[in-house]
Amino acid sequence: MPAPETLSWSAPSTTPAEIEAALRRLLIRCHDQAGACIPARVLNLICVVDRTMSGAIAQRLTQAGRYHASRTILCAVEPGRRTIGAVAALGIAFPRPRGDFALLRESITLEIGERHLPHLDTIVDPLVVSDLPTVLWCAQAHEEAVRALLPLTQAVLLDSSDVTDALDALDRARKLLRTVEVVDLAWLRSTPWRERIAAAFDLPHRRRELPGLSAVTVRHHADSAVAGLLLLGWLGSRLRWHMEALRGDAQALSGDAWGAAGAIRLTLMSDEHQPVRGLAGVALETRSGWRFSLDRGPGGLHAAEREPGGRQRSWTVLGASRGEPGILGDGIRHALLRDHAFGAAAREAVRLAGAA
């Protein structure tokens, strides 16, 4: 008998113990109906959002690609609500290969009121699978809930690009880093760019150009100044530049960083033609006249190099765009990893954003 796509249970007013029991019953039903079913055990993902947003957030999670939490607990906050409502569901994670077992993903949507937020940990704790990493996705700012849930959490997933003020966003990430691992989607959007910059300077003759860097220009989507600041922060932290606050307006910020060989002109520009969040382009120049740039393009990043003698070359660095759902999936996966570079980059980015 084919496994059912989803089995679900709901109650308008319930308790965590009843929800957990309902999930166990759903698993037994799944075994009865479909034979070999195994609940995945990867990580718990908790998300707290306004009830009006819960559908959109659930939709984003279903599009997250290959990487998923095995148990998702979505807390939908409804103003004035006094009881806990719940929908628990068990769904097949992937199409089951012929003759193979079905891998199950569990999701729980909790309908709660603001009164539940200060002690949300007491509701959520019985529902997380023990001994698995627990990730808190801060899709919306419910600080009270975040404070309550932090002790349950090993990693916080956030998107600094969601916050209007870059300094506030970076400062929040930096403070969270003191207690938990932070996975910032704004940082992950810069991953292919960082990898390609690293690849560009992996060649010894290019690496020799590094001390002579004189200018770095980063173009970004209007909402993604934080991604640009983090990229500059990463460059500065890796090359041990002394960073100072950039100045300017919403369209462009600029300033100097100081390396061993002198000043490096940093420019951060909003690119109105960039259709999606993230970076649009990066250009690095040296005092010798060498210039290397990367720009978003079809099929990968478009790379261009100008040698000091004026000779120019361009090529495509292959790679598919992950899209926003893919970046969220990557964020969930990174919650299982450790990225030591982010903290240092965020620290420098805060300096750059200081007077912005």
Next chain:
Amino acid sequence: MSAGLAASETNPFAESLERVPAQPTALVILGATGDLARRKLLPAVYNLAHEGALPERFCLLGVARGAMGDEQFRAMAADMIRRFSRRRPDEQVLRELLEQTFHVESSFEDPRLYDELARTLQARDEEAGLPLARCFYLATAPAFFGPIVRALGAHRLNRHEQVPVRIVVEKPFGRTLEDAQSLNRELLSVFAESQVCRIDHYLGKETVQNLMALRFANQIFEPVWTRNYIESVQITAAEDLGIGGRAGYYDGTGALRDLVQNHMLQLMCHVAMEPPTEFGADDVRNEKVKVLRAVKAPTEEDVSAMAVRGQYTAGIVAGEPVPGYLEEEGVPLDSRTETYAAVRLEVDNWRWAGVPFYLRTGKRLARQLTEIAIELKPVPHLPFAGDGAIGVRANRLVFTIQPNEGVSLSLAAKIPGPGMRIRPVNMEFLYRAAFLSQSPEAYERLILDAIRGDATLFTRGDEVEAQWRICDPIVRAWSASPERPPPYLAGSQGPAESAEILLPGHIWRMI
């Protein structure tokens, strides 16, 4: 100069990146229209491109016989990628990859091929503005390995003053010990060992690599990982399929050469090796070679007591009748090629002395399964009286490589009820359930490692020869024997004779 810049002798940006940079490379696939290239290599290269894992500058040269220009080769490559890639291709990435894909047409024995290759590589270097590292992938029939290696040397394509040159050699690496030694000599007369990547694609499988993680990152296994606690080890690589359309290859190879000599001995090494001090290529391979050297090579007289072969006859698989080996298309009616091989080996060292390692593989067996089963010794005393102890079995730790990758440990547990009755239960870890992500194909990992020059997952020359030293006497004894391999029914557990090599008290696990 600041501390940061002083440190820039190494790449200051590479630290903490999940994907470390790979040197700009030209990948040359010799045999680019063959089955391996079409089904595995081209889709693997695409998937690496999709993930942004290929070097910043990259080109693919496909060498094959037959009049086929760049455009026709690209069309064939695109078709194969669409059919066999593990993900649906992104058409823009595919188009960009194909723009960097070129065809070089010639016979591998034609010296003009290598002049043309040199010219094409030079042109790609000029276009890139820098010399590209060269990686020659021999996806050809083994008969061409020697001629290609010699020709690469003769045309000075084996070295480059500025960039690394590597050569990837597919299995089978020789048909006998002498063959393997000869091929090694040939390879090493042209390339240095550090340039050679001998592929055993099992080593690129995530679950095989995970075997080392489980052994060397978990304290729980090490104390029992000795002859004091382990009764036997059974390694099984069973297939429910027949030989398909591969009679030409398989009939000249047989089960022993196809799987035991390479993949299964590698799995045995992973079980038996000592922990390396570091996870460096030579640290790991040194430990594996020590295991192989500790296995006493059988004499031809020993073979009948420690090795069994078989050949499948018509039977029923998954409810459907299937032909016997001799009825398969392309198989000679008098073929004595074994489609089943089982051997008993012993690793004569302090840790393993006296513990039999049983290795078996076969076509058309009951189901597809690759696993390593570690049977522990029984407890020294059972306090449960009467029927209580009837269901007690020794603990068994099973690493399943495919299809359901994971680990299970059988434990004894009390059956619910008033009496103390015991039966075995399984504690299971399923790789898929714990990561929910798709593992990359083994070839993706291995191609990238070859480009990077990381030899950890490739087989070293002395390792291959040590494998052959164990298998060669068996090959010779079976070749010299006038007897036909014992028959076994397709869809069965293999030939009944396989039980003859087991030590007293041991039985084969059900496949």
